[in-house]
Amino acid sequence: MAITLRLRTKDGTERVTVDPQISLPALLDLVAEQLKLDRQEISVTRDGPGRDHLPHAGSLGVRHGDMLFLHYHAEREAVARYEEKDPFKRLVSEGELRKLGVKEWTLTTFLDYRSQREYKLGKLPDPRCLYVSVDAGASNSFLGNMQSVNFACQRIGLLYGRFTDDGGVQVDAIVEPAQECTDTTIALAEDPFASKAHAVAGHLGLQLVGCIFAHPPRAYAFAINEVILAARLHQRALDAAREAAADAQPAAAAGGAAAAPAEGDAPAELPAQRFVTLKARLVMEGEAIEGVATVEAYQVSEQCLALVQADAFKQSATDARCAKTAKSDCFFVIEQKESRKATAEHFVTRVHDMSRPYASPLRTAFPVENRPTQPQTQQSLREYLLRRRGEPFALVLADLHLLVFVANILDMSTDMPVLCHAVAAGDSGQLEGFQMMLHAFAEIE
Numbered sequence: 001m002a003i004t005l006r007l008r009t010k011d012g013t014e015r016v017t018v019d020p021q022i023s024l025p026a027l028l029d030l031v032a033e034q035l036k037l038d039r040q041e042i043s044v045t046r047d048g049p050g051r052d053h054l055p056h057a058g059s060l061g062v063r064h065g066d067m068l069f070l071h072y073h074a075e076r077e078a079v080a081r082y083e084e085k086d087p088f089k090r091l092v093s094e095g096e097l098r099k100l101g102v103k104e105w106t107l108t109t110f111l112d113y114r115s116q117r118e119y120k121l122g123k124l125p126d127p128r129c130l131y132v133s134v135d136a137g138a139s140n141s142f143l144g145n146m147q148s149v150n151f152a153c154q155r156i157g158l159l160y161g162r163f164t165d166d167g168g169v170q171v172d173a174i175v176e177p178a179q180e181c182t183d184t185t186i187a188l189a190e191d192p193f194a195s196k197a198h199a200v201a202g203h204l205g206l207q208l209v210g211c212i213f214a215h216p217p218r219a220y221a222f223a224i225n226e227v228i229l230a231a232r233l234h235q236r237a238l239d240a241a242r243e244a245a246a247d248a249q250p251a252a253a254a255g256g257a258a259a260a261p262a263e264g265d266a267p268a269e270l271p272a273q274r275f276v277t278l279k280a281r282l283v284m285e286g287e288a289i290e291g292v293a294t295v296e297a298y299q300v301s302e303q304c305l306a307l308v309q310a311d312a313f314k315q316s317a318t319d320a321r322c323a324k325t326a327k328s329d330c331f332f333v334i335e336q337k338e339s340r341k342a343t344a345e346h347f348v349t350r351v352h353d354m355s356r357p358y359a360s361p362l363r364t365a366f367p368v369e370n371r372p373t374q375p376q377t378q379q380s381l382r383e384y385l386l387r388r389r390g391e392p393f394a395l396v397l398a399d400l401h402l403l404v405f406v407a408n409i410l411d412m413s414t415d416m417p418v419l420c421h422a423v424a425a426g427d428s429g430q431l432e433g434f435q436m437m438l439h440a441f442a443e444i445e
Helices: 024-035 087-094 107-115 136-148 196-203 224-254 302-309 378-387 400-406 415-425 428-441
Strands: 003-009 012-018 043-045 067-071 118-120 132-134 155-163 169-175 179-181 186-188 207-214 276-282 293-300 313-315 322-325 331-334 337-339 341-343 348-351
Touching: 012 024, 024 043, 132 136, 132 276, 136 155, 136 169, 136 207, 136 276, 136 293, 155 179, 155 186, 155 196, 169 196, 169 207, 169 400, 186 224, 196 207, 196 400, 196 415, 207 224, 224 293, 224 302, 224 313, 224 322, 322 331, 331 341, 378 400, 378 428, 400 415, 415 428
Parallel strands: 003 067, 118 331, 132 169, 207 276
Antiparallel strands: 003 012, 043 067, 155 169, 155 207, 179 186, 276 293, 293 348, 313 322, 322 341, 331 337
16 A cells, blocks of 8 residues: 655655655655656755665655655755645635625624525424315326336426415325436426416416425435425415416505505415425335325425525435535535535425315316326327216316316317316306317217
């Protein structure tokens, strides 16, 4: 095993890596070559004055870290450079502090600077969502599809339903957006807020209330990329809710409604702040949970939303469970200790109540969109309509996945709002024309 020797010179300290049994001639040859010195004009001793000479024959008997003295008369610069280890001095000379253009820094200004780059992660607050109720048909369809592939890859679904008046979330349907997934990654192929499914759900009076992740068996709850994706969807839902509230204020004022809150008043809580993130997984051996698979409810913290919006962290390249600050001068502060990494547990809080039953007026009988093994086709529409022949047509169409397929046939801006409103109201009388068009498309006489 090679060792490192330190060589004290008149121009500074050098380091060379040598064999522990190296001899003096071999050491001089190595030093002359690495430091670009004349072999005939250098000598090495054990002391500074150069009186304690080393043996010319045999091993020098040196150990790792030993200091020797190198003597020469030539003028040269030391190869080894002093590396500034004070992070503050490095930041001032070449880092972020230099970019800020401030020449004189005091302890107070530096602490102010650092406070903007420290993310204090403390105890998570209680979730805003008190409970989550998921329609059994929607949940079973999503879980059944994952079980059919033995949970071999990841998958994401979007939860559409309502925010209840008592602080909960009801899920009527799970839309599966176009996505490209592996066992460790999820990538949405389109903007879910610009999809036909999102528009159709809105025409039915449903909102995006959350998302659901499924993944292969693993020893941790969330990968950081899942947390980031959930936070971005949560933030988009919040932004949409704020825009809708802002648009509603002028209309309310024109109608003589109550005035907007005075400046300085706390903003009213938006139902979209209860956006939830569900996790579907296989039940592990030894768990006291009935069934093969289970669903758990979580909520991304408001601090996580702010950090994700600021692109403050990313998933660690070596550990999917860990978030790493995006900039080298930024740190998480956990129990008064600085670290560039933090686990997902600091960003999501558990919603424990998922026991309340809920039955949606919507069915989950038509093939779900974007499933490669169950494509939505003209034949699947024909089979679906024939099975339900004789039922009220509003009840036949009460399936979000069916309506998403129908949106590819009918006009999205004129036909679908009328169709969806009639389905939501259960009014089959308005659907006679649509029934004739869909039967014709499905080749049903």
